[in-house]
Amino acid sequence: MTGRRHYGFWIAAAVAVALAATAALTLRNEYYFFAGYIVLQFVILASAWNILGGYCGYVNFGTGAFFGVGAYTAVLLIKSLEAPLPVQIAAAALVGGALGLGTGMLTLRLRGIFFSIATVAVAIILQTVVINWRYLGGATGVQILKPAPLAPFDNYVKMLFVIAVVLAVAAVAIARYIETSWLGRGLRAIRDNEEAAECTGVPTLKLKLIACAVSGALMSAAGAPLAMYQSFVEPASAFDLNYSVSALAMPIIGGTAHWIGPVIGAVLLGTVQQLVQVNISSEYNVMVVGVLLVVFVVGAPEGITGLAQKLWRRFGR
Amino acid sequence: MSAPLLAIERLSKSFGGFAALTEVSVAIAAGERFGLIGPNGSGKTTLINCVSGALRNDRGSIRFAGEEVSALPAYQRTRRGIARSFQIPRPFRSMTVLENLVVPLEFVVHRHSLHQADTRAEAMEILHGMGLADKADTPSSRLSQVELRKLELARAMAARPKLLISDEAMAGLSGNEVDEVLRILFKLNETGITIVMIEHIMQAVMRFSQRVICLDAGRIICEGTPESIVKDGGVQRAYLGA
């Protein structure tokens, strides 16, 4: 994992995007695209969370805040400037990055638990701010008119699905780059022993802030298309606690050491959530996530990728 | 007489009401082998924490190679040439022995020219010098005590320091292991690195140091050659209890 050129990843990524585009142009059943979009959202959120949580060891409890901020930045731009989607996403990323940076600057000099508490506070405060902001719809929410989809897509949701695939590939690529570069090694040193890292020449505060900003930016970018996806944005669902818990549970379940862990966790848990939600209820869906989180944290802390590695070592070769 | 490499002047540090260090002044010359002794709680670790940057001193100055460093964060002091090993080894547990060394190589030595450096080869060289080459790809969590101590020193050395502070690197080691670590420290000093050794093992301090100071309750109570320190009444009292 030390910087060898891995064209394999990029080939797989290109194939994924091509497959997605083909599906969007040929499949009729819209449900797959709705569900697929949700899972992709979680791929981005889980990968983003893992950059700060898995690689660096600082736990963000407020992913929902970043996600919601992204969604509402998009709403703000739509209502004031009628900005196109790429601009919305870019702006959301900037805001999310700034939010991450700000939270980090306030708390990353302290113990990790205080950073985590700060993320809880940020989530609560931001949700309150939005609820009181009438231009953005307040507590009741705001309607967004979907513009016409760009050719060759005949359906806006299908187009969003493909865009989500691109975003997810970008997020995973960024996580992968960080993981295999000097930045990832520095973050791991910080996670393993921050004091020793500092004495070994690692600029711990700077790296933590970078990880915070990148993580926040990606989370908010994931939230930006929500406005177009749902045609309706309200604080209760945009800042949903489920985002925070899932973004944390998916990397832990999938495995935090490798970039593929959050992807596995997101796909598995996202699919399970869809099934439970449709067949049982949305509360049990959320309960499943919580229980699986605790089970994995306690029993299989290295996640599915860790278990797979252990099995490989025992039976492979 | 050239300027000292490390000049500490009237350094003071308190924790709440407790004065850990009071007006400590000492000058260490480049290339010197310097010993720091004192009973438990005398402030030795606090002193090196202030020098390395893990703590900020309340008063006084720390000049390294002519530059005032007391306001710099620890990683910048490391980049200027101050390295330390920890009393209880702190390896990066998720990394192999080799990777542990790559960290300082990437963040200190080659931080402006990463793409040109072959950090793996360089790290292997250092491991050879320490006798750890065969453990290069072992996870650092699986090393023995003496191997961990050597890794601590190796990692500190990988940053190519001008000053190495070794904090009780030999505590709890057997006679042979102590000799091994001492040999490594002598070898490092021969390449021009100034070494400050903190130890409780008196025979090691005596064999190694050219000059020694003794701390007690945050103050220097004696300074001189190893022979004179051992005979000093104050030092004997400090160790045997008042």
Place this chain on the structure above:
Amino acid sequence: MQGVLLGCFYAAVSIGLSVAFGLLDVPHIAHPAFVVLGSYGTWLVAGRYGWDPLVSGLALTPVFFVIGVLVYRFYYETFEKRGTDTGVRGLAFFFGVAFIIEVGLIIGFGVDQRLVDAPYIGKSLELGEELRVPMRMLVAFGTALALTVLLGLYLSRTFMGRAIKAVAQDEPALRLMGANPVRVKQWAFGIATAVAAVAGALLIIVGPVEPSMDRVYIGRTFCVVVLAGLGSMSGTLVAGLILGISESIVLTLLGASWAPAVSFGLLLLVLGVRPQGLFGR
């Protein structure tokens, strides 16, 4: 005045955390969730047996004590003992626990608010012309005071109490004295959770309760505990008062939505200026 009463109430809610996080250094993010659990427990017991809510809360303390012991035991066996990567996992564990409690309450009781009834709820005490003090706040005030005093006395006068304080400061010394640190910590965590039950009763006496309330209280309880100085019981009361008064001031000046920001802002201020808190060691 309102701030003072509110402050005492916050102190009562935080005092369990003072033990769990302040003394035992457990990242117990789930403490407010246990308090809310206590509120619902009180509601159930009071509804079923018709007892006074405070009495119901007290009746729950042995149950909560046992829960606390079990939770700590589990945490210790899984995390502290093995010592690997405890930071992330410990936090994730308690976050998961808090979340499971919250969702469990939603599944069991729904999202509507619950409240209890008692002779002192709904009435106010008139102290002079302008001052009307709601009686239920006085009950909260009195209980908080009692809790702080009792816990403070327990920690300084009884053997177990002093062992708890000792284990926070010098675990090896405690071991040398023959006491088992794990059992001491377990006992302490049990007490902290039992106190959470009473705090939960107070919570539902003071106002209606709903499952998501635990999140707002994370900021408040940690603020109080850090401001007090980790491990100081009397400090908890003072810190609670400071927070209560600050929140009331902000409430009158800026409105209710900014109240959660107060606890967090205060927490940051303390950590930046005087991290050992008011009475910390």
